[in-house]
Amino acid sequence: MKKINSNSSILDSKSRRVFLKQIVSGGATALMIYTSGVRGGHETSRIWKQRSTEHHWAYIIDVGKCIGWGGCVRACQKENNVPEGNFRTWVERYVVTEDGVYVDSPKGGAQGFEPVNAGLKEKAKRAYFVPKMCNHCENPPCVQVCPVGATYKSPEGFVMVDHDYCLGCAYCVQACPYAARFINHEINKSDKCTWCHHRVKQGKLPACVEACPTRARKFGDLKDPESEVSQILQEGVWTVLQPAMHTGPSCFYIGLPKEVI
Amino acid sequence: MHDLPNNALVNFIFPNNEEVWWSLMIVIYPYLTGLIAGAFVVSALYHVLNLKQFKPIANFALVAAFCFGLFAAMPLLVHLGQPQRAYEIYFTPHLTSAMSIFGYIYSGYLVLLMLEIWLIYRKHFIYKANNTTGIQQRIWYLLTLGVTTYHPDSAPLDRKLTRILAGIGIPWAILLHGYVGFVFGSVKAISWWATALQPIIFLASAVVSGIAILILMYTFIHWRHRVSPDYAMIKKLATILWAAFLFDWGLEMLELVHVWYQDAHEWSVIQPLILGPLYDSYVWGQIIWLSVVPVFLLGYAVLYAGNGKSMFFIVNVGSFLLLSQVLFMRFNVVIGGQLISKSARGFVDFHWDIFGKEGLLTATILFAAPFITYYVISRFIPIFEFDKADRDHS
Numbered sequence: 001m002k003k004i005n006s007n008s009s010i011l012d013s014k015s016r017r018v019f020l021k022q023i024v025s026g027g028a029t030a031l032m033i034y035t036s037g038v039r040g041g042h043e044t045s046r047i048w049k050q051r052s053t054e055h056h057w058a059y060i061i062d063v064g065k066c067i068g069w070g071g072c073v074r075a076c077q078k079e080n081n082v083p084e085g086n087f088r089t090w091v092e093r094y095v096v097t098e099d100g101v102y103v104d105s106p107k108g109g110a111q112g113f114e115p116v117n118a119g120l121k122e123k124a125k126r127a128y129f130v131p132k133m134c135n136h137c138e139n140p141p142c143v144q145v146c147p148v149g150a151t152y153k154s155p156e157g158f159v160m161v162d163h164d165y166c167l168g169c170a171y172c173v174q175a176c177p178y179a180a181r182f183i184n185h186e187i188n189k190s191d192k193c194t195w196c197h198h199r200v201k202q203g204k205l206p207a208c209v210e211a212c213p214t215r216a217r218k219f220g221d222l223k224d225p226e227s228e229v230s231q232i233l234q235e236g237v238w239t240v241l242q243p244a245m246h247t248g249p250s251c252f253y254i255g256l257p258k259e260v261i
Numbered sequence: 262m263h264d265l266p267n268n269a270l271v272n273f274i275f276p277n278n279e280e281v282w283w284s285l286m287i288v289i290y291p292y293l294t295g296l297i298a299g300a301f302v303v304s305a306l307y308h309v310l311n312l313k314q315f316k317p318i319a320n321f322a323l324v325a326a327f328c329f330g331l332f333a334a335m336p337l338l339v340h341l342g343q344p345q346r347a348y349e350i351y352f353t354p355h356l357t358s359a360m361s362i363f364g365y366i367y368s369g370y371l372v373l374l375m376l377e378i379w380l381i382y383r384k385h386f387i388y389k390a391n392n393t394t395g396i397q398q399r400i401w402y403l404l405t406l407g408v409t410t411y412h413p414d415s416a417p418l419d420r421k422l423t424r425i426l427a428g429i430g431i432p433w434a435i436l437l438h439g440y441v442g443f444v445f446g447s448v449k450a451i452s453w454w455a456t457a458l459q460p461i462i463f464l465a466s467a468v469v470s471g472i473a474i475l476i477l478m479y480t481f482i483h484w485r486h487r488v489s490p491d492y493a494m495i496k497k498l499a500t501i502l503w504a505a506f507l508f509d510w511g512l513e514m515l516e517l518v519h520v521w522y523q524d525a526h527e528w529s530v531i532q533p534l535i536l537g538p539l540y541d542s543y544v545w546g547q548i549i550w551l552s553v554v555p556v557f558l559l560g561y562a563v564l565y566a567g568n569g570k571s572m573f574f575i576v577n578v579g580s581f582l583l584l585s586q587v588l589f590m591r592f593n594v595v596i597g598g599q600l601i602s603k604s605a606r607g608f609v610d611f612h613w614d615i616f617g618k619e620g621l622l623t624a625t626i627l628f629a630a631p632f633i634t635y636y637v638i639s640r641f642i643p644i645f646e647f648d649k650a651d652r653d654h655s
Contacts, residue, residue, distance in 0.1 A: 166342070
């Protein structure tokens, strides 16, 4: 009786060891799959993350094609009744010199840009325009901090604000690293770019995309492998703003110079 | 023009960063919340550590904290774009938000303070309900919650319950004050806020401001009633204040030194911030005049100034400076963080608003309200021993 007992205890300790080993190796595998698919540094797998929805929208900005005309900003203001002084999208101008970086965005670039002064022009090594907007992040800090859940991420990729719930506390405005949000003083609620959700639902493009004469702004469905955005992202030569923030933007930049924050 | 961060040639701020979205209301919200902390310090000293010397101020600390607590959430309400929806935070809290359960933690603590105060004063309420007439009687009756007889046997039970509530109140207060710090410390988009030390700094500074306001109110009340203060007790309180501030200030400096020594991206915006727009209010205000000076003053008062009038005077000056230090700290954190544009290449201008909804006038009224409330309450219930002759006939 005693012998049987001792044998069974040996068997028990062996199987326990095997079991523990399996747990450790299984856990490590699961962790690797999780980190490779979700965490930053593996943005590609994040973009192609399977969604159960019909569409998965994404936005691409080709910096080299932007001419700073400002038609996108004006189209957005008209389409969305954006209050004066606030911007759902804007364009920044960068002039890089040996002394430093000159950046401006007068009226969000809505009226285009006056030429820079002669001194700066002389020192300029390069200059370019960068359109900015809400990045409709996969891991949006604005959604995380909203105390009542008024701001949310839709399954198709839009980050939206439910104005019937918004308290106007501005916590989301603070949390957004890209300053894409503002308090709309006409309604005293949080406001931001919606990628023209109302238009997209009707099968149209966002107003800014439609207004861009050089096709620097592109919008499309990642669920459609033939779409332009899918094709471009497949090439893998894109980046996002402030990747260290780990917000997983769904606005992708092509040719984004290193000075841009 | 201040030095600009990240190699900027001109002050560039993002177009949506022109406005400081959280202004004076959000400065005085954590300030008023912090002032409640005096109650939990005195509770810890008297109820938990059983230091009888603090018994004379136990009720005072509770009533004063209750007055600050009544108004602590008011600045938030004034700040909200849709204040009529504030109740949503109780009914549909979004639990990933650091702000979402503030309503529960804050209200819970306020209810706890009210229960403690009720247990302590219910004997007085009963006496008044039975010995007044008309509207007065009805109000006192309401305060008795319908219990109009007081049995001497209930006294030990009341004391026991008060002690239990005080015990619960200590971790609860730590949670409340730490939580306020977390609301700021968890915002990764703002370098000046984002630190794990923020909850502890807010807790420590709440303790500092809570004790300092109790000392100043105690002095004022005793001076007005021409009653001589308890110097020995004040000295003990000043010692705790001094220690709490050394801890608080140590943490504040540790955070600064840490960011400076790491010399990472954060320092590239924080250095020009504190040497630029925040130079006067942070370097000269918060650190030099309002920290170094009171550290020496209180140190002298505690170590060398004896137990007399001069010690009492120095302690009050030190307390006033520390009360201001915490106000400056709240300002420098809340406003300072927003002065760095998220462009990381420029600073936003802060404009002082005087008569606006969230202006200086509203801030002053909200800050004065707890003191007025305290005055009104003190007319009806005995708070200090010397009040008892006038008001406590029970």
